[in-house]
Amino acid sequence: DSGVTQTPKHLITATGQRVTLRCSPRSGDLSVYWYQQSLDQGLQFLIQYYNGEERAKGNILERFSAQQFPDLHSELNLSSLELGDSALYFCASSLGPYSNQPQHFGDGTRLSIL
Amino acid sequence: GENVEQHPSTLSVQEGDSAVIKCTYSDSASNYFPWYKQELGKRPQLIIDIRSNVGEKKDQRIAVTLNKTAKHFSLHITETQPEDSAVYFCAARGGGNQGGKLIFGQGTELSVKP
Numbered sequence: 001d002s003g004v005t006q007t008p009k010h011l012i013t014a015t016g017q018r019v020t021l022r023c024s025p026r027s028g029d030l031s032v033y034w035y036q037q038s039l040d041q042g043l044q045f046l047i048q049y050y051n052g053e054e055r056a057k058g059n060i061l062e063r064f065s066a067q068q069f070p071d072l073h074s075e076l077n078l079s080s081l082e083l084g085d086s087a088l089y090f091c092a093s094s095l096g097p098y099s100n101q102p103q104h105f106g107d108g109t110r111l112s113i114l
Numbered sequence: 115g116e117n118v119e120q121h122p123s124t125l126s127v128q129e130g131d132s133a134v135i136k137c138t139y140s141d142s143a144s145n146y147f148p149w150y151k152q153e154l155g156k157r158p159q160l161i162i163d164i165r166s167n168v169g170e171k172k173d174q175r176i177a178v179t180l181n182k183t184a185k186h187f188s189l190h191i192t193e194t195q196p197e198d199s200a201v202y203f204c205a206a207r208g209g210g211n212q213g214g215k216l217i218f219g220q221g222t223e224l225s226v227k228p
Contacts, residue, residue, distance in 0.1 A: 002157065031214055043158070043203060043218040056213030090157065098214055100146035100165055100207055105157040 003027065004106035006091050012112045018079040021109045025072055025093030031055065032074040033094070033103060034066055038087040049074055050097040078111070086113045116141045118206050120219025128227055133191045135222045137204035140185070146207035147180060147187045148216070153200045161202075162189070194226045 003026035011019055025032050034046040045058035049068035060066075063081075068074045078085060088110050092103040117140040127133050139147075145166040150158035164171045164178045164187065171178050177190045187206075191198055201221045208215040 002159075033214060033216075042220045043205075045215050045217070048213045048215060050213065056208070056215045058215060094214060098146075098207070101214075102148065102160050102163060103214065103216065104160065105150075107157050 002104040002106060004091055004093050004104055006089075006106035006109050008109060009107065010110050010112070012114060013081060014114050015081055015083060017081050018077065019081065019111065021076040021078070021089055021091075021111075023074045023076070023091030023093075023106060025074070025091075026104055029093035029095055029104075030072065031094045031097055031101075031103075032068055032072070033092040034060075034074070034076050035090045035092065035105075036087050037090060037108075041087075043090075046076070055097055081113050083113050086111055116206075116208055116217045118204060118217045118219040120204050120222060122222060123220065124223045124225070126225045126227065127194050129194060129196060131194055133189075133194050133198070133224055133226075135189045135202055135204070135224075137187050137189075137206075137219050138185055139187070139206040139217070141206065141208060141217075142185065144206040144208065144217075147178070148205050149178060149189050150203045150205065151200045152203065152221075158203060191224075194224075196226050196228050199224055199226045 005024040046060040048056040090108045092105045094101045119138045148163035152158045180187045204219040205216040
């Protein structure tokens with residue numbers, strides 16, 4: 001158990017819909033990262049929040065957005081879903097703002113778009 | 115842009131043999147290099163990491179080496195066991211003011227045959 005909690009574990013929805021994925025970091029960690037894992041793209045960094053503020057951004061689509069709340073949990077919102085958004089979405093957390101500190105991954109949310 | 119190349123994509127060894135996975139990164143400002151092991155359907159698990167001020171690090175049967183000049187780093191697993199079978203990912207922290215962004219290699223599927 002990494003201490004990073006993600007809900008839900010599985011999500012099945014249709015094209016055009018909107019979903020919210022939730023992540024609670026390990027106790028004491030202030031940074032939350034979101035990654036997308038698909039078969040053809042591997043593990044892709046989406047976005048990082050540190051203590052409530054956006055810290056780094058990857059190739060995150062405009063249809064996707066995220067935030068980190070005062071209690072440090074984070075939500076990733078995916079809208080106008082397309083078939084290609086089907087993937088595993090992982091959240092990771094680390095102590096500080098930089099990744100020369102270990103990042104620990106949650107169990108992921110498997111998103112299936114029908 | 116930033117890139118991490120990982121080779122080989124698949125690796126099959128006999129139990130007890132050694133396995134070596136190699137990665138090359140493009141951003142000379144990268145300063146942190148973790149390795150993750152991912153079993154089928156599970157989360158990536160951090161197995162070892164190395165910072166740019168160190169050339170080699172060992173943890174029991176696992177070692178990582180870093181050549182900053184050549185921008186290469188490698189994972190070495192000795193005395194492989196069937197439970198080492200998994201997909202292994204290398205990663206590099208993006209340089210500069212990029213927070214904790216990790217750039218991942220495409221993964222190596224390691225199969226250890228009993």
